[in-house]
Amino acid sequence: MKAYISVKKKKRMIVCMLFFSLASMTTVPASATTISIDNVFMKPGEDAVTPIMINNVSNLGVADINLTFDPSVVHVLSATSSDFDFFHAVIDNSTGVVRMGGIDYGDGLNGDIKLAEITLKAVGNHGEATTLGAKINELKEAGAIETSIPATEDNATAFINIPPVAIAIPMHSYNIVGNIYVCKAVFNGSNSYDPDGDAITNYSWDFGDGYSDEGRMTEHIYSTYNYNGTGYEPFNLSLTVTDSGGLTNTTITQINVFIAGDANGDGVVDIFDGVMVGLEWGEKCVDSTWTAAQSDKADLNNDCVIDIFDGVIVGANWEEVAW
Ligand SMILES: [Ca+2]
Ligand SMILES: [Ca+2]
Ligand SMILES: [Ca+2]
Known part of the structure; x- marks a missing residue:
C-alpha cells in the first residue's frame, strides 16, 4: 500500500513573542x-x-x-x-x-x-x-x-483522488522584450498528467509580469524586463493544472527576459552580442525547443533558427542599455 500525504502547509498564526515588561509586569498573550x-x-x-x-x-x-x-x-x-x-x-x-x-x-x-x-x-x-x-x-x-x-x-x-502533476516546458528560456522586434515566448503544458487517470480540465498560466492565460499551450510576448542594477531578474512563470475532481498542482519555472539585442544578458547591446549570434549562426531548434543555452540566447526573435534576423536585432539596438 502506498501512502499519499499532502505537503500543503497549514495556515499558521503569526508567531508573536512573549514579552515581559519589567516596569509594568504586563504580558502580551503568546501566539495561538x-x-x-x-x-x-x-x-x-x-x-x-x-x-x-x-x-x-x-x-x-x-x-x-x-x-x-x-x-x-x-x-x-x-x-x-x-x-x-x-x-x-x-x-x-x-x-x-x-x-x-x-x-x-x-x-x-x-x-x-x-x-x-x-x-x-x-x-x-x-x-x-x-x-x-x-x-x-x-x-x-x-x-x-x-x-x-x-x-x-x-x-x-481526505480525498479519494490523487492531485495532477503540472509540467511546464518553455520552448525558449531566454527571451527579449518583444513588442518592437517580435519575440514570442511559447510554453507547453502538455506533459502534465494525472496519476490516477483523470482528465486535466484546466491549464492556467501566470507569466509573472502581470499577464495570464489558459490552455495546454500558450504564447506570450514580454514587454518588460527586471533589471536590478547589476543583472536581470527572471520572471516566475507559473502553471497550475486542475483535474476533473478539482485537485490542483502548480509548478514554477524561471524565464529570462533581456532588452532587445542583448543576447548575452549583460545589460548592454554591443559587439559581444554580435559575436554570440555569429558563433551560433545556423543553429536550429529540435522539436521547437532549444536545449543549448547559448543557442537559446542567440535566437533573439525565438524563430528557432539563428540567422540574419537575429543579427539585425543586435544592430538595430546597438548601444542600448538596460539601466
Ligand atoms: Ca486525480
Ligand atoms: Ca549584451
Ligand atoms: Ca532567430
Missing part, C-alpha cells in the same frame, strides 16, 4: 495554539497516514480531542506514534469518530506536539471526499491547577 491536520490523497482501497498536531503550545499536560470523518468515505485503521507519555484512542468507524487522549507525566510539552499519526483507508469511490474535523474536548496545562489552553481547530480534507 492550533490543532492541525494535513489534507490526505488516496486511491480507492488504499491507505494514507496524516499527523494530528498540536502546534505552538506551552506546558501541555492533557489533551482530549475528537477526529470526525464520513465513514462511508474513509475508515481509521489506527492512531499511533504520539508524543505523549500516555496515549489512548477509541476508534468508531460506524459513526466516524476517533477520540484520542494524551497525558504528559513530566513538566509539560512545548512547541509542536504530535497527538497521533492517523492511518486512513479509502473505503469510498474515486472522487469522493470527507472533512477531517478536529474538536477539542479538553486541552490543559501540566500541573495541579490544569489551566485550559485556548486553541483553534483547523480541519482538513
